[in-house]
Structures are given as structure tokens and as C-alpha cells.
Amino acid sequence: MSTREVVVLTDVALITASVQRGMADEIVKAAQEAGAQGASIHYAHGRGVRERLGVWGLAVEAEKEVINIVVAADQVDRVFEKMYLAGKMDTPGMGFMWVTPLEKAATFVPPEIIERLTQHKASAQQRRGG
Amino acid sequence: MPVVRLLVGELGLTAVDVHYARGVGRITPLRHRGIGETSEKEILSVAAPAADADELFEYIYEVAEINRPHGGLMYMHALKTATAFRLPDLPEEE
Numbered sequence: 001m002s003t004r005e006v007v008v009l010t011d012v013a014l015i016t017a018s019v020q021r022g023m024a025d026e027i028v029k030a031a032q033e034a035g036a037q038g039a040s041i042h043y044a045h046g047r048g049v050r051e052r053l054g055v056w057g058l059a060v061e062a063e064k065e066v067i068n069i070v071v072a073a074d075q076v077d078r079v080f081e082k083m084y085l086a087g088k089m090d091t092p093g094m095g096f097m098w099v100t101p102l103e104k105a106a107t108f109v110p111p112e113i114i115e116r117l118t119q120h121k122a123s124a125q126q127r128r129g130g
Numbered sequence: 131m132p133v134v135r136l137l138v139g140e141l142g143l144t145a146v147d148v149h150y151a152r153g154v155g156r157i158t159p160l161r162h163r164g165i166g167e168t169s170e171k172e173i174l175s176v177a178a179p180a181a182d183a184d185e186l187f188e189y190i191y192e193v194a195e196i197n198r199p200h201g202g203l204m205y206m207h208a209l210k211t212a213t214a215f216r217l218p219d220l221p222e223e224e
């Protein structure tokens with residue numbers, strides 16, 4: 001039986017944006033400036049308002065980049081807003097984005113940070129108890 | 131991907147997908163070498179019964195070695211609806 005512990009992060013959310021190919025790097029940069037740690041980007045093929053924009057649908061790229069960013073719940077609104085502005089999401093055909101609440105997430109957390117959080121939690125409990 | 135082989139072969143899961151992405155991070159393995167901040171990633175998506183989800187989350191955490199520097203990130207969220215997906219009873223491919 002394993003004695004290793006799973007370090008789980010709660011109060012996290014996933015921001016996903018589907019944008020025209022070539023836009024992702026700029027949007028991720030804006031997200032990082034707003035506090036996001038990292039992102040993953042993959043390609044997709046999109047269909048939608050493209051056919052109704054421009055001549056022969058050439059105005060909007062069918063090739064899409066899909067950005068996934070996990071952020072702390074208290075950062076969601078700020079990161080989302082910066083991504084929205086960087087991606088010019090208020091312009092028809094530029095893309096769309098959404099937030100998925102996550103039950104939990106896990107990644108490598110350095111032991112010294114876990115130690116610090118454990119101490120912080122213990123002292124908070126002591127204060128409440130005393 | 132060894133994790134997929136374990137999930138499909140040993141646990142018998144069928145709703146397992148893999149796609150590729152580029153990862154962008156503040157601190158990546160390549161950054162100190164000055165050759166860029168992006169790296170190739172494999173993204174694994176698994177749909178599982180809610181009752182098994184926590185156990186499966188821990189299993190993937192262990193076998194994918196998430197808890198090491200640059201080990202990646204994993205997350206779990208609920209699905210509102212899903213269809214059953216059963217594979218026909220066919221012999222294993224060579």
C-alpha cells in the first residue's frame with residue numbers, strides 16, 4: 001500500500017478559449033501578465049459564423065487554437081477579462097471563451113511550500129481555538 | 131503513452147483520449163537553455179463513473195508521476211451527461 005500523499009488543489013477553474021490560429025500566444029501572454037502560471041494550446045477546426053463573414057468565408061480562419069488555462073478561483077475574473085481583451089472577443093468571429101469550475105487539480109508543489117501552508121493552517125486553527 | 135496502456139489494459143476503461151498540445155509555462159525545462167518556453171505535451175482525457183473518479187484521479191497521479199518537477203498538471207470536473215461507450219468484443223490487435 002502506498003504511503004504517498006496526493007497534494008490536491010481546490011478552488012480552481014479552467015478557462016478555455018477557442019480563437020483564430022495565430023492568436024493564442026498573445027492571449028496566453030496577457031493571461032500570464034494577469035497571474036496565470038501556464039497554458040496548453042492545441043489546434044482544432046472551427047465552423048460557425050465564419051460562413052457569414054467576409055467574402056467566401058475568408059475573413060475568419062477556420063483553423064482554431066484552443067487555449068486551456070487552470071487558475072485559482074480568485075484569479076478567474078481578472079485572467080478571463082485580460083484574455084477577452086487580448087483576444088478581441090467583442091469582435092464577431094474572433095472566438096469565444098468559457099470557464100469550467102473544477103472539483104480539484106494536482107501538480108507538483110515544492111515541499112517547502114507545503115510546509116509553509118501546513119504551518120499557516122495550524123496557526124490559524126490555534127488562533128481559532130484560543 | 132504508458133498511462134493509457136494501463137488505463138485501457140488493466141482497468142478496462144474505454145473513454146480515454148489523447149491529444150497533443152504545446153505547453154507554455156513560466157518555468158519550463160527548456161527555459162534555462164534559452165531556447166523557448168514552449169514544450170510538447172500529451173493531454174489525456176478520461177471519462178469515468180463519478181463513484182470511481184477520486185480513486186482514478188489518485189491512480190493517474192501516481193502512474194503519470196504528476197508529483198515531480200515538470201510532471202504536468204491534472205484536474206477533474208463533473209460531467210452533466212455522458213453516453214455509455216462499450217467496445218465490441220473483438221480480439222486484441224497485434
